[in-house]
Amino acid sequence: MKVSPLYDRVLLKRLEEKETKKGGIIIPDTAKEKPLEAEVIEVGKGRLEGDKVVPLEVKKGDKVLVGKFSGTEINIDDVEYLIVREEEILAKVK
DSSP, X not given: OOOOOOTTEEEEEEOOOOSBOTTSOBOOGGGOXXXXXXXXXXXXXXXXXXXXXXXXXXXXXXXXXXXXXXSEEEEETXXXXXXXXXXXXXXXXX
8 A cells, every 4th residue: 555645644653672692681572662763654745834735844754853652553465553743753874
């Protein structure tokens, strides 16, 4: 299924964190927190300001940081994605 976000919404896929932390401690899946880093999968056309459509700052393929509880989680073909507004994206990762 193909999903195209509307206006200033962005479709993200959270990136998996590493299994081990410093000191060699392995954290089980049930105790893991949601990763803050995500990859931009699709973007909308832009946000509306009056009659104009302003393009988004992020583009497909960018790595970004989002809050733990940001956006709406959806499943597409058994893959978990996140839809957020551009304003919910905290930063780009270089």
